Amino acid sequence: MGPLKGIRVLEIASIGPGPFCAMMLSDMGAEVVRVDRRDLAGSGDSRHSLNRGRKSLALDLKNPEGVAALLRLVTRADMLIEGFRPGVMERLGLDPVTCLDRNPRLIYGRMTGWGQTGPLADAAGHDINYISLAGALHAMGSGDQPPTPPLNLVGDFGGGAMYLLAGLLAAYIETQQSGQGQVVDAAMTDGTASLLTAFFGLRAMGRWTDRRADNYLDGGAHYYGCYRCRDDRFISIGSIEPKFYALLLEKLGIEDRQFDRQNDRSDWPALRQKLEEIFATRDRDEWCTLLEGTDACFAPVLSMAEAPDHPHNQARGTFVNIDGVVQPAPAPRFSRTPGEIQGPAATVGAHSEEILTSWGISPEEVEQLRAADAIP
Secondary structure, X not given: OOOOOOOEEEEEOOOOHHHHHHHHHHXXXXXXEEEEEHHHOOOOOOOXXXXXXXXXXXXXXXXXXXXXXXXXXXXXXXXXXXXXXXOHHHHHOOOHHHHHHHOOOOEEEEEEOOOOOOOOOOOOOOHHHHHHHHOOHHHOOOOOOOOOOOOOHHHHHHHHHHHHHHHHHHHHHHHHHHOOOEEEEEEHHHHHHHHOHHHHHHHHOOOOOOOOOOOOOOOOOOOEEEEEOOOOOEEEEEOOOHHHHHHHHHHHOOOOHHHHOOOOHHHHHHHHHHHHHHHOOOOHHHHHHHHOOOOOOEEEOOOOOOHHHOHHHHHHOOEEEEOOEEXXXXXXXXXXXXXXXXXXXXXXXXXXXXXXXXXXXXXXXHHHHHHOOOOO
16 A cells, blocks of 8 residues: 555645645555545546545534534644645634644645745645746747746646655654644745756856757757657657767668767757658658667657557556556655555545545534534
8 A cells, every 4th residue: 555554634625736745645655535525425537537546534624513523633643734825824723833733743734836935825726837947948939939837737737746756755754753734835936946956056157048949859959859750750869978869870771971970059950950851751650660668769659549558658557447547657666665556546525424424523523513504
């Protein structure tokens, strides 16, 4: 059941990074209870993989009885995750001070875009805004076009959920030594900025410019990018190191001496055009036959429909099928305590009574909560 078996987590339902962090904790074996809105009871879609592996408690947190019930659960939790704007949990009476007073060992994770403090803390926003402010979005896309949003992978899931996950686990380890819980303030602007550390270093050394598609990792270099094939599908190459670059030229049969000036930026546009012409002469699968599995640093650009069927992904079990829904398997992998998906996404409120009683609330108290309309 994974390395986190025995850890109990309360996830106050939100969108984006909070659910992804909770999914990761569940995949690693934690018991994660998703606290959903009472008025949404009965809704939900089992195909929504982001919500997989958690049971659902539908609770009205605007009802004093609902708040009191959640505080009862807090006493038995190891972690709590919330993703509201600053001040919302305070207004509900579920702020860190109150929760840590009930459970001094609690790790209280707060997931926001701008952070708990700062001039923008109370403003609405989404991934695209947070990665804009951190300096990441400006670097992405074609040089002659507006920046291209990289889905919401960088802010929500990379700079947000994964930093919250790291913070929760680090704080939990420390709690085993000190016996004291604490608050983890995970802001997507902070996490995204942290992800840019290497690029800030390159920029300081004069090896990175602020112009899009002008650098060796942003599509500026001819040897690191994507190319269209004859069948209108794409391949990617990342032949950065000289020996890998030399192999690419060998495999492609290139003898043009201009390609010898691999890192002369002034040659990059012309060399990219030449590679575009070469890769357009064959279908993607033909290039796979020639280059895949070599040290030329090559891969076909697969769609989400194609990726699960690739032989490498199949051999590793990178994707799994849960109740007819193809989705990524848990990652990373553990040799002794492997993680697993604990089930599909639950219908909102499907486990309300089961959760409450298993976390120490008596059947009589459950009926009182139902009578107060705090649960369905």
